[in-house]
């Protein structure tokens with residue numbers, strides 16, 4: 430007679446087949462007189478059948494094979510402790526023996542949550558043994574759910590995806606990644622975002638980063654808002670952070686990125702939003718609220734601009750654009766470090782993490798020349814509409830913070846922006862902060878919470 434481990438190995442193969450089909454990996458075999466007479470694997474999703482657990486599938490097949498609704502003399506091997514339904518079916522079948530692998534602390538009905546087999550009134554017959562190859566059975570389930578959590582959506586052929594390992598153990602970035610892969614404006618591209626705090630919070634801080642950063646830039650501000658009981662949503666633009674990275678520079682257009690952000694706010698149905706913008710976060714983000722003003726209650730502006738094509742781009746920006754063009758492989762972390770000397774090695778590395786090699790850098794190349802420069806540049810017309818909205822129709826509260834050391838989108842650019850926003854108060858000035866002002870964002874986040882929770886609506 431073969432051992433329990435042998436038969437459980439066959440049940441494990443069934444479980445693996447279930448995993449390969451996208452089902453929770455549980456498998457079963459029924460053995461009689463030293464032969465497998467039936468097998469089953471979990472298939473409730475593919476069969477549209479909530480009762481299609483591996484054990485039930487195997488029991489039905491075994492009964493057909495034997496031509497008998499009673500399975501006397503049979504042993505059923507299953508990789509996971511049976512649930513109440515399956516335990517009931519096993520008792521009805523009058524199996525001789527049930528051998529299971531991993532314990533199921535959530536729904537196990539053979540000892541973990543309850544024990545139907547131990548009930549003398551309903552079980553006169555079936556012996557039960559647990560823990561056979563428990564580690565192998567449990568590991569299969571763990572691996573399956575882990576890969577689900579990591580979201581292994583298929584990757585488009587024209588796209589790269591930074592391996593998860595690049596983002597392991599980032600300092601001060603403990604939040605669970607969320608992914609969305611079916612936004613209509615970017616079909617098949619996986620966008621990463623953070624979504625923390627209660628859905629019904631009085632405020633949702635929608636944090637938009639720019640080039641060449643990602644949501645990591647907001648790590649000092651997010652905890653302030655979460656501890657105030659608010660919700661924070663922080664996406665990575667396509668081409669940045671943990672989002673998918675199209676290989677071609679030509680993927681990146683103002684309109685595609687704008688529409689992706691509109692799609693995201695609609696899909697997540699964001700309400701009571703405080704729009705938080707800096708750099709491209711504002712160049713794109715400031716064009717969003719006019720399309721759905723009812724979603725927005727506040728605006729937090731940091732070192733950004735509205736590129737309408739009406740005013741010349743700042744000399745600092747033009748220098749940055751030239752610099753990027755002449756150094757296509759510039760070190761992103763070092764760039765951040767230049768304006769933020771206190772960044773640790775780990776923090777500097779986190780800014781490089783999204784870009785393991787130059788294949789991933791299309792967005793870094795494409796974004797600087799994409800800033801609308803002339804009145805007919807793509808994005809300029811929509812930015813002029815946005816300017817009109819902020820001047821004449823904006824009903825919410827505004828808070829502005831300026832990193833004064835920024836040579837690109839510094840105080841003069843921001844002062845000009847201030848005049849374009851109805852009701853924008855005197856800005857908070859950060860004398861030591863540079864372009865990536867969020868690196869000193871804790872104080873800004875705290876001041877903004879005070880501002881938005883104490884101001885009354887106009």
Ligand SMILES: [Zn+2]
Pocket residue numbers: 482484511512513514515516
């Ligand atoms: Zn079951």
